[in-house]
Amino acid sequence: MSFQLQSVSLVHPNGQRALSSVSLAARRGERIAVIGSSGAGKTTLLRLLASALRPTDGRVEVFDVRPWQLSAGKLRRLRSRIGMVYQVPPLPPRQRVITAILAGRLGVWPWWRSLLSLLYPADIAGARDQLARLDLADRLFDRCDRLSGGQLQRVGVARVLYQKPELMLADEPVSSMDPALADYTINQLVTEATTRGVTLVASLHAVDLALRWFPRIVGLKAGEIVFDLPPVRVTEQALRDLYASESGPLPLHGEEPFVLPTRALGRDAERRKSSCS
Amino acid sequence: MLLSATAIHPRDPDARRRATALVIAIIVLWPLLVVAQFNPAILFDAKNLAAMAAFLRGFVPPEMSAEFLGHVVRATVETLAIATTGITLAFVVAVPLALAVTRSLSVSRIGPGPGYWRGTAVRAGVRMLLTILRGLPELVWALVFVRVLGLGPAAAVLALAITYGGMLGKVYAEILESTDTTPARALLESGSRRGAALLYGLLPNAAPEIVSYTVYRWECAIRASVMMGFVGAGGLGQLMDQAMKLLHGGEAATILIVFLLLVQLADAISARLRKQLA
Amino acid sequence: MRDEAKAFHFCLSCTLTLVVLASLIAASFAYLSLGLERLLSVAAVADMGQFIVSFFPPDVSLGFLQRVAYGAVETLAISAVGTLLAMMFGVILALPASGRYGRALRAAVRFVLNLLRSIPELVWATLMVLAAGLGPFAGTLALGMHTSGVLGRLFAEALENTPVEPSEALRQSGATRAVAFMYGTLPGVLPQFVAYALYRWEMNIRMAAILGFVGAGGLGQLLYYELSLLHQTQVCSVIIAMLLLTLAVDLLSATVRKGLGRAYG
Numbered sequence: 173m174s175f176q177l178q179s180v181s182l183v184h185p186n187g188q189r190a191l192s193s194v195s196l197a198a199r200r201g202e203r204i205a206v207i208g209s210s211g212a213g214k215t216t217l218l219r220l221l222a223s224a225l226r227p228t229d230g231r232v233e234v235f236d237v238r239p240w241q242l243s244a245g246k247l248r249r250l251r252s253r254i255g256m257v258y259q260v261p262p263l264p265p266r267q268r269v270i271t272a273i274l275a276g277r278l279g280v281w282p283w284w285r286s287l288l289s290l291l292y293p294a295d296i297a298g299a300r301d302q303l304a305r306l307d308l309a310d311r312l313f314d315r316c317d318r319l320s321g322g323q324l325q326r327v328g329v330a331r332v333l334y335q336k337p338e339l340m341l342a343d344e345p346v347s348s349m350d351p352a353l354a355d356y357t358i359n360q361l362v363t364e365a366t367t368r369g370v371t372l373v374a375s376l377h378a379v380d381l382a383l384r385w386f387p388r389i390v391g392l393k394a395g396e397i398v399f400d401l402p403p404v405r406v407t408e409q410a411l412r413d414l415y416a417s418e419s420g421p422l423p424l425h426g427e428e429p430f431v432l433p434t435r436a437l438g439r440d441a442e443r444r445k446s447s448c449s
Numbered sequence: 450m451l452l453s454a455t456a457i458h459p460r461d462p463d464a465r466r467r468a469t470a471l472v473i474a475i476i477v478l479w480p481l482l483v484v485a486q487f488n489p490a491i492l493f494d495a496k497n498l499a500a501m502a503a504f505l506r507g508f509v510p511p512e513m514s515a516e517f518l519g520h521v522v523r524a525t526v527e528t529l530a531i532a533t534t535g536i537t538l539a540f541v542v543a544v545p546l547a548l549a550v551t552r553s554l555s556v557s558r559i560g561p562g563p564g565y566w567r568g569t570a571v572r573a574g575v576r577m578l579l580t581i582l583r584g585l586p587e588l589v590w591a592l593v594f595v596r597v598l599g600l601g602p603a604a605a606v607l608a609l610a611i612t613y614g615g616m617l618g619k620v621y622a623e624i625l626e627s628t629d630t631t632p633a634r635a636l637l638e639s640g641s642r643r644g645a646a647l648l649y650g651l652l653p654n655a656a657p658e659i660v661s662y663t664v665y666r667w668e669c670a671i672r673a674s675v676m677m678g679f680v681g682a683g684g685l686g687q688l689m690d691q692a693m694k695l696l697h698g699g700e701a702a703t704i705l706i707v708f709l710l711l712v713q714l715a716d717a718i719s720a721r722l723r724k725q726l727a
Numbered sequence: 728m729r730d731e732a733k734a735f736h737f738c739l740s741c742t743l744t745l746v747v748l749a750s751l752i753a754a755s756f757a758y759l760s761l762g763l764e765r766l767l768s769v770a771a772v773a774d775m776g777q778f779i780v781s782f783f784p785p786d787v788s789l790g791f792l793q794r795v796a797y798g799a800v801e802t803l804a805i806s807a808v809g810t811l812l813a814m815m816f817g818v819i820l821a822l823p824a825s826g827r828y829g830r831a832l833r834a835a836v837r838f839v840l841n842l843l844r845s846i847p848e849l850v851w852a853t854l855m856v857l858a859a860g861l862g863p864f865a866g867t868l869a870l871g872m873h874t875s876g877v878l879g880r881l882f883a884e885a886l887e888n889t890p891v892e893p894s895e896a897l898r899q900s901g902a903t904r905a906v907a908f909m910y911g912t913l914p915g916v917l918p919q920f921v922a923y924a925l926y927r928w929e930m931n932i933r934m935a936a937i938l939g940f941v942g943a944g945g946l947g948q949l950l951y952y953e954l955s956l957l958h959q960t961q962v963c964s965v966i967i968a969m970l971l972l973t974l975a976v977d978l979l980s981a982t983v984r985k986g987l988g989r990a991y992g
Contacts, residue, residue: 224899252901262892264914270461275910279901286906291467296459313462335900478811485804486864486944501858530755537752584970588849588937589950593962596954597778603761676849680940690941693853709845725744 173236174198174339174371175221180230182216182395190216191395193230198371200338203362205386206375209415213395214375215259218341221373222256223247235338252279255337257361259344261328265317269308269327272316273299276335302330305360321348329357333364340365342374346381354378358385379411380424500696507698511706520688521707528684528711531602531677532670535609539670540663542582542614547621548647549575579622582615591677605674605682613666613673620662628655661723668712668719675708685711778959785963794949795968802945802972805863806935809870810928816871817878818920822908824883837883843876848934852943863944870931870938878923885919886912921987925980932976936969946972 175198182191190213198204206214219225220232223239232239239250255276263272270293278286285294293299296312303309306326316324325348332340342361346354358374362385365372376382382389383403391399391406391414399410411422491497550572587608594604633650678686685708692700765771822828824836851869859865894911898904939947946969953961 222899248901248903250901251899254900256896256899258892258896260892262890262896262911264893264911266918267910267914268463271910271914275897275902276900278897278906278910283903283906286902287909290909292464293461296461300459312459337900481804481807484801484863485808485867486862487808487867488864491859491864497858497860504854504857526758530758533752533755534759534761537756584973585966586933586937588940589966589969592940592951592954596957597775602759603763606759606761606763672847676847679849679853689850690853693857696857705846705850712845722744725741 174200176233178231180227183228201369203372204388205382206390208392212392254339255332255335257342257345261324263316276331302333340372504698508702511702512699524685524688528674531605531674535606536667538610539613543617546618551622551625579615579618587612591682592680595681600681602683605677624658664719664722668715781959782963786960798946798949802935805866806931809867812871813874814924816875820879821882825886840876840879848873852938852941856942861942866938866943881923885916889915929980
C-alpha cells in the first residue's frame with residue numbers, strides 16, 4: 173500500500189477541526205483527485221500524507237510504516253520518497269530556477285554534493301529535461317523572482333519531477349495557470365505517475381480537471397470524506413452538495429481566484445541606531 | 450508547444466563570473482591577511498597565554514575595596530560631566546552653523562535677488578566646515594589636545610565640542626530641512642526676519658526631533674568620553690587604562706562592570722528624557 | 728496664530744525638566760573647573776594659532792610617505808580582516824541567536840552577543856594586545872570580537888524575519904537541516920548580511936585607524952608615536968592620510984553596495 177489513513181482526525185492548536193475521522197487508502201500507482209470547497213481540508217489532508225502534520229487521532233501509514241514512530245533519520249529518508257507540489261511554490265526569490273529544481277534531490281544527495289552544487293550546478297542536463305517537459309527550458313538560469321505565478325508553479329512541478337518520488341502530492345498545483353496550460357501540466361503529472369508506476373494525489377479546485385484526468389475522485393467537505401468514486405459515478409447533485417457553501421456555478425478552471433503569497437518578506441531596517449559613529 | 454533550441458550539454462552562464470570573483474577575492478585577501486599579521490598561533494604562544502591567564506584570573510573577584518570604589522565613583526561623575534559639558538559646547542557650536550547651512554531659512558532661495566550666489570557660497574563653505582569638524586574621530590583630537598593642554602578632562606571636552614558640534618550641526622540642518630517648511634517659507638515670503646521664521650515656523654515642528662537626537666548624542670558622548678580617557682583625558686577611561694597597564698584584573702573588571710551599568714543607565718535616562726521633552 | 732500658540736505651549740513637567748537639566752549642565756561645568764576661559768585670552772589664542780601653524784606643511788618626504796602608505800594599508804587590512812572574521816562568527820552565532828535551537832540557547836547566545844557589542848573596540852584592543860602582543864593582529868581581533876556582537880545580532884534578526892517556507896519545504900522532501908538552510912534560507916538573507924557587513928566596514932575603518940593608540944597597529948600607532956615625539960608635520964601627514972583612507976573606503980563600500988544592489992534587483 174502506498175498509504176493508509178484509518179479514522180484520522182486532526183485538530184489545529186487553535187481548536188479548529190481540520191479533518192474528522194478520515195479513512196483513505198491507496199495502492200501503489202493509483203491516481204486520486206481530492207476536490208472540495210476552500211477550507212474543506214484538502215491541504216491538511218495532503219500535508220498529513222506528506223507526514224508534515226501529526227494526526228490528533230487515528231492511524232497513518234505511509235509505505236507500510238507509521239511515520240511518527242520512526243527515528244529522525246528514517247523519517248527523513250521516508251520523506252525523501254514523498255514529493256509535494258505546493259500551491260505557492262516555496263522558492264527564495266533570488267534563487268535561480270536551476271538551483272530550485274536540483275533542490276528536489278537534496279534528500280538523496282550526500283552533503284558534499286549538495287554544497288558543491290551551489291558552486292556549480294551538479295546536473296544541468298537533468299534539470300533542463302524536467303523543465304523542458306513543462307515548456308520552460310529557456311528559463312533555466314533565470315532568477316525565480318523574474319517568473320510569473322504560473323511559471324513558478326511549473327518550476328515547483330519540475331522540482332518534484334526531478335525528485336522522482338514514489339508518492340507525488342500536489343496541492344492545487346495549477347491554480348495560477350490558464351486553462352490550456354493547467355490541462356497540459358496536469359497531463360505531465362499524470363504521465364509521470366503512469367510511466368513510473370507511482371502514486372499521485374492531487375487536490376484541485378477545478379472539477380473539470382479532476383474528472384478528466386483522475387480515475388478516482390475523493391470529495392472532501394468540512395474535513396470529512398463525502399464520496400470516493402470513479403468519475404462516471406460522480407453526480408451533478410453530489411458536486412453541488414460538495415460546493416454548497418460556495419454561491420454560484422461549480423468551479424471550473426479559470427474562474428477561481430488567484431492565490432497570492434500572503435507572507436510579507438522581512439524588512440531589512442538598517443540599524444544606524446546601534447552605533448555612535 | 451515550442452521547444453527552444455538548447456545545446457546538448459548547457460553550461461552555467463554565471464560560472465565564469467563567479468569564478469573570477471572568487472579569484473579576485475583570494476588575490477585581494479591573501480596580502481591583507483599577511484599585512485594584518487594574521488596568525489592565530491600567536492594566541493597560543495606561551496608568553497601571551499600566561500599574560501592573558503594572569504590578567505583574567507585577576508578578573509574574579511572584581512576589586513571592591515571602599516577606596517577603589519571611591520575612585521570609580523569620582524571617575525564616573527567626571528565622565529558624566531565631560532559628556533554633558535561636551536555636548537553643551539557642541540550644541541553651542543552646532544546651532545549657528547546649522548542655521549547658516551539650512552536652506553529652509555534661506556531668503557535668497559525664495560526668489561531672484563542679489564544674495565543668491567552669496568547665500569549658496571556661504572552654505573557650501575559652512576557645509577565643508579562641518580565635514581572637516583566631523584571628519585576626524587574625536588579620539589584623534591583628544592590625543593592632540595592632551596599634548597597641548599595636559600592630561601585631564603579639558604582635552605575630552607574640547608574634542609567633543611569639535612566633532613560632535615560638526616555632527617549635531619549637520620543633523621540639525623537636515624532636521625530643519627526635512628520638517629514641513631511651508632510655515633517658515635510663508636513667514637519669510639511675507640517679509641518677517643529669519644529669527645521669527647525660525648521660532649514660529651520651523652522650531653515648533655522640528656524641536657522634538659532635535660531634542661531626541663541631542664539626547665541620543667549625549668549617550669554616545671558618554672561612551673566617547675570613556676574612550677578618550679584611554680589617551681589621558683580623564684574619567685573612567687583613564688582609570689581603566691591605568692588598571693590594564695598595571696595588569697590589575699580585578700580593578701579592570703570593576704570598571705568594566707560600572708561602564709556597562711553606566712551605559713544602561715544612560716540609555717534609560719535618554720529614553721525617559723526623550724519621552725518627556727518630545 | 729496657531730504657530731505662535733504652539734511655540735509657547737510648554738507643560739509644567741517640561742519646564743521643570745529643563746530647569747533640572749540647566750542646573751545639571753551648570754554643575755558639570757563647575758565640577759570640571761575647566762578654566763576654558765583662559766583659552767579665550769589673546770595670548771592663548773595666539774599660542775593656539777602658532778600650534779596649528781606648526782602642523783603645516785605636512786611632511787611629504789618619500790621615506791615618511793612610505794611609512795604612512797604602509798600604515799594606511801595596515802589599517803585597511805585590520806578593518807577588512809576584522810570585518811570578515813566578524814561576518815563568519817556573526818553567522819555562526821546568529822543561528823542559535825535566532826531561536827532555531829530553543830529559547831534557552833537563544834537567550835544565552837544573545838547575552839554573549841550583547842557582551843561582545845557593549846565592550847568598546849578600544850577596550851577589546853587593550854585586551855587583545857595582552858593576548859596577541861602589540862601590532863595589527865591585536866587590532867584585527869579587537870574589531871572582530873566587537874563587530875561579531877553587532878553583526879551577530881543584526882543577522883539573527885534578519886534570520887528571524889525571513890520566511891521559513893523554503894527551508895521547511897526542503898526538509899519536507901528529506902533534506903537535512905543544514906542543507907535546507909543553505910538552499911532555503913541563506914539565499915534570502917545573504918544580501919542583507921553583506922549589506923550590513925559593508926556598512927560596518929565603513930565604521931571599522933575609522934576604528935581601525937585609532938586602535939593604534941593602544942598599540943594595535945596601523946596609522947593610529949604611527950600617529951601616537953610621532954605625536955609623542957612632537958613631530959607635528961609628520962602628524963599632519965598621518966591625519967590627512969586617515970581622512971583620505973576613510974573617504975576611499977566610504978566610496979568603495981558605496982560602489983560595491985550599489986553594484987550588489989543591481990545584481991540583487
